[in-house]
Amino acid sequence: MEILDRLGPTEGAPLLRPDPRALAVLDDLSRPLEERLLGPIAKARDDAPPPVLTKRPAPLEVCYTDRGTTLMAADYLHDPLVAQDGGLVRAPKSVRRKLKKLERHGIDPDRLWILREVPGVWHPGETPPRMMGRETAETTRSKHLQHLQVGAAAFAVGKGLLYVAGGALVVATGAVVAASAITVGAIGAVAMAPLADGLDPIVLAGIDDPKTGAVAWTVIAAWDEIPDGRGW
């Protein structure tokens, strides 16, 4: 157990030198790890970093970075953003597809942990900032651009029709030309707006060692999030 005490989350890293007792714990866990985590990950043709061992963490841990962000590590049921969102875990489509594939291949962890970084200093009890997947933001932006272009095409067609209809309808033509100009400007503005830097949520799957209380973890998903300007 001494070795597991040294693995606590409040310790500095990396602490644990290869130690026969830690390796013994991993040895004990190798079969369930293989059957319940690594095997399904391999079957899903996915890469998983080597598993790492910790003692059982607290349900929610928070620390603050000198970049002005807050790091959270929590069981998915205790993740502040999940709790704020009525128990829903938000993830982009590609990640959901990957996690679904792992489920089909029989992944069966004892615990799922979400590590995330959010902008600003967050304290428990406060409303956490809302985040959005970078993939979702990019897809949405491209969708917005497409729709703006389709709208602009309508005004361009309208302009053409009115030119065909004749110069007597100067007022209407002017309105459509102005609409076209507004639209072209809008497309430029949406296309050029930069997205914020991504912050990574990471999902860890863990297998418990019933004898020692240790947990062997592996990363099963990670993606980028950016702050979502909307409130909850």
Add this chain to the structure above:
Amino acid sequence: MAVAGELVPRTALRGEVLPPPAPPPSSGRGGSVYADFMGRLREYVAPPPPGELGWQAIIGVGMMLGAAGLLALLPAGHTIADGRLLKWVGQSSLASAVDSVDGLVEPLALFGMVVLLGVAAIYIAGWGATPALVFLTAQSWLGVAALAVAVFTWVYVLVIFVANLLIWILVGVAIVVAFIFALIILGLFLGS
């Protein structure tokens, strides 16, 4: 394969261990931890549509309402059919064309106002899903289509009016010329 020597979660190093928020109710999928987790997975809520798309929709609605106004200003079909002004060319076809677009005035105006409410509702609710984007984009096309119908009907009216006016002028000129010839002939007759 396994590495014993790193801490996980790394991001929580030297962090505070805090009372967590209350866990949300079960996802309803039951079974394993993973099944419950999967039952909670959702896509991010789409951000609201860009304001520019709303402006496009409003311009489209403006065109639709403008089209309704232009159509409302058209002379009635029976007035065209009964009148004598356009008797030379296209009177019946113009009357029937005006009759057929006349029925569009109220639906266009009503539809435009309902769409305006819809646009306002989308932006108030911040609803940015694909159906909302399609709804907003469709308004620019509908506006242009409605305006095109109104403008081309007016162009048709103007063309028929101008054609008939030209014929009236020609008829007038012909009458004047005939009158002058008649006077000349009469003058020649009286002079002889």
